[in-house]
Amino acid sequence: MPRPVSGPIVGVDVGGTKTQIVASGPGVDIDVIVPSPSWRHGSLFDDVANFDRLSEAVLSAVGRAPTATVIGAHGVDNAGQRQRATALLRDRLPGLVDVVNDAVLLAPAMRRDTAICVIAGTGSIVVGAGPDGAPIAADGHGWLIADDASAPGLARGAVLAVLRAVDRDGAAALRDPLARSLLDALGAHDAVELALRFQADASEDTWGRLAPRVFEALAAGSPLAREVVERATAHLADLVMAVRARGARGRDVIAAGGVMTAQPALAAGLRTAVAARDGALNVTVLDTAPAFGALALAHRLAARSAPKGTS
Secondary structure, eight states: OOOOOSSOEEEEEEOSSEEEEEEEETTEEEEEEEEGGGTOOSSTTTOTHHHHHHHHHHHHHHOSOOSEEEEEETTOOSHHHHHHHHHHHHTTSSSEEEEEEGGGGHHHHTTOSSOEEEEESSSEEEEEEOTTSOEEEEEOOOTTTSOTTSHHHHHHHHHHHHHHHHHHHGGGGGGSHHHHHHHHHHTOSSHHHHHHHHHHTOOHHHHHTTHHHHHHHHHTTOHHHHHHHHHHHHHHHHHHHHHHHTTOOOSEEEEESHHHHHOHHHHHHHHHHHHHHOTTOEEEEOOSOTHHHHHHHHHHHHHHHSOTTOO
16 A cells, blocks of 8 residues: 655545545645546546546646545445455555545545435435445446436436326327426427427436426426336335345435436425335435545545554
């Protein structure tokens, strides 16, 4: 393990769209946000130079060599990925370095020792910790095939709900506010064009930009939008139950992510869905930036590595 250097403690939250870097120490109080695409080309592991650029972004923001850095990263979803990312960043950053999935940041950000963490944003995933502290995760498999409560997943679910409604009820289904909104967004005249245009421009960003329309339609009384949101929150609640069944500890459920924090209807639906499955669980929406969870973990990392008799 690299020997600690004298410097600030750093926490980093790498999300799908933005990277937040926070640091603390004597005379140090840093909170910087940079767009993730400014340093990440493709997914995190698509280009090894991503790790060079991420390290440069951290050192540029902090201005000096850190004592300890913990990075919570979207796309680091299993032990092998965590080990690889940690090894690559230890080669590029001074001091102590650890990498975790970004969902792991939620519990320390809320000053909890143990919690089941739910993220719904660019992606969606549920992560708990087993008796040995090892993460237990569900979903997070990617916007195209899974992550049903993510922004692109909600858009995919919305289009499918409209298409299934047309299958069932014919063109009358297109009068639903959600259907009208999606037709307008994609410049489509009917269900056939809606399906074609949605698939023709398939990307995480393009689909994700449609997600707010689901909640606008819900506020306008759309039965289809209600169906989409209820299905997404039921999916998340089922994943919470799944990780608990696999050994995840704690009765606190902490929810975060861009969609979760921006859309109260999603958070309310999650509370309802979780309560229906286990009324003893307590659902809380994160009220601080996840990067501060990374900072708390970095302080713990530095404390564990400090020579005995020092603080």
